[in-house]
Amino acid sequence: MPDVRLVNVTKKFGNVVAVDNISLHIRDREYFSLLGPSGCGKTTLLRLIAGLIKPDSGEIYIGDKLVNDAPPEDRDIGFVFQTFALFPHMNVWENVIYGPRIKGYDMTRANRIGHEVLEMVRLHERLDAYPNELSGGMMQRLAVARALAAGAKILLLDEPLGQLDAKVRNELRYEIRRMAKDLELTAIHVTHDQAEAMAMSDRIAVMRKGKILQVGTPQELYTNPKNLFVANFIGGSNFLEGYIIEAKGEAAVIELRGGLRFKAINRGMNVGDRVVLAIKPETLTMQRHGRSGEANLFNGIIKRVTFEGTTIRYEVELENQDTVLVVTPSLTCEWFTTGEKVIVSFRPENAHVFPYPEAGLRAEISVE
Numbered sequence: 387m388p389d390v391r392l393v394n395v396t397k398k399f400g401n402v403v404a405v406d407n408i409s410l411h412i413r414d415r416e417y418f419s420l421l422g423p424s425g426c427g428k429t430t431l432l433r434l435i436a437g438l439i440k441p442d443s444g445e446i447y448i449g450d451k452l453v454n455d456a457p458p459e460d461r462d463i464g465f466v467f468q469t470f471a472l473f474p475h476m477n478v479w480e481n482v483i484y485g486p487r488i489k490g491y492d493m494t495r496a497n498r499i500g501h502e503v504l505e506m507v508r509l510h511e512r513l514d515a516y517p518n519e520l521s522g523g524m525m526q527r528l529a530v531a532r533a534l535a536a537g538a539k540i541l542l543l544d545e546p547l548g549q550l551d552a553k554v555r556n557e558l559r560y561e562i563r564r565m566a567k568d569l570e571l572t573a574i575h576v577t578h579d580q581a582e583a584m585a586m587s588d589r590i591a592v593m594r595k596g597k598i599l600q601v602g603t604p605q606e607l608y609t610n611p612k613n614l615f616v617a618n619f620i621g622g623s624n625f626l627e628g629y630i631i632e633a634k635g636e637a638a639v640i641e642l643r644g645g646l647r648f649k650a651i652n653r654g655m656n657v658g659d660r661v662v663l664a665i666k667p668e669t670l671t672m673q674r675h676g677r678s679g680e681a682n683l684f685n686g687i688i689k690r691v692t693f694e695g696t697t698i699r700y701e702v703e704l705e706n707q708d709t710v711l712v713v714t715p716s717l718t719c720e721w722f723t724t725g726e727k728v729i730v731s732f733r734p735e736n737a738h739v740f741p742y743p744e745a746g747l748r749a750e751i752s753v754e
């Protein structure tokens with residue numbers, strides 16, 4: 387079974403560097419996602435792996451084999467696209483059996499494969515249906531079945547759930563992952579939806595402007611972002627700007643706007659450095675009473691409350707006029723209302739300290 391390795395792969399279209407010197411190792415049987423905003427090069431990377439386009443430079447390996455010059459049909463891959471790329475004039479059975487027949491399998495073997503994969507995607511009772519008679523979810527299950535029937539060992543999925551409504555999308559997340567796992571496939575899944583990537587993947591590569599910014603498990607990206615873009619793109623963050631005014635070992639004090647003092651865990655910053663703190667909204671807590679003025683306890687006023695069902699989002703203006711978002715579980719936390727005075731508390735271990743970016747904070751986290 388194959389792993390996929392890219393070494394210094396670059397692909398340009400005119401002046402646009404769609405894939406910029408990317409090196410990446412996707413392990414055998416891994417469910418791996420390429421995640422990033424629109425235009426960051428995800429589809430181009432997938433098409434390079436598929437062999438639909440060739441890199442300008444760099445090497446692509448599938449298993450031990452250098453495949454730069456191998457055509458798509460020699461790469462053991464199956465492709466599932468966002469739009470339902472099925473044969474419209476063929477019914478479910480004919481769509482699935484097409485691959486095995488092209489491969490020259492005898493009738494018995496082709497039929498066995500056809501029945502197996504259709505059972506797996508739960509379409510074995512719809513053999514005679516044409517694609518336009520199926521729901522969006524069924525069409526994507528059929529697209530997966532067709533790739534599997536054709537003998538794919540690597541499944542490439544390009545925004546496969548993008549056209550589906552939310553409920554079907556959530557079901558198919560688990561179903562597609564389960565199929566890939568049951569069949570021990572290597573799956574490479576492209577999406578701009580961080581929740582989808584988090585729910586489905588063993589590991590994720592976060593991409594931006596043709597480059598990979600961080601590779602990690604969903605948990606690693608969420609709890610330990612390596613840069614401001616990832617801190618924002620994966621689950622969102624509050625960003626507070628300041629300067630390091632004390633640094634002893636890992637303990638640092640950061641002065642925020644308005645002279646507020648923040649105790650943080652420091653990795654490699656020096657006194658005088660301009661920094662940004664990235665803090666997940668769900669790590670902040672609020673109380674009505676208590677002492678502010680101590681490190682990491684700040685006065686605030688609730689400016690806006692949004693009830694979201696399982697969670698409540700509060701926009702809170704701190705005493706220095708910085709606004710932070712606080713997200714609390716709605717059933718196990720106290721509720722607050724607009725205009726209320728609160729004390730917001732931050733825990734040092736949940737605040738990631740980054741150097742202030744040269745391009746400015748907004749530009750650094752922008753998804754444009």
Ligand SMILES: Nc1ncnc2c1ncn2[C@@H]1O[C@H](COP(=O)(O)OP(=O)(O)O)[C@@H](O)[C@H]1O
Pocket residue numbers: 399402403404422423424425426427428429430431
């Ligand atoms: N065939 C092409 N010709 C010219 N430019 C392209 C082509 N394919 C992609 N691009 C450009 O390459 C960049 C990356 O595109 P793409 O890989 O489709 O991004 P994503 O899938 O992440 O949205 C974009 O700027 C896009 O306009």
Ligand SMILES: [Mg+2]
Pocket residue numbers: 428429430
């Ligand atoms: Mg794309």
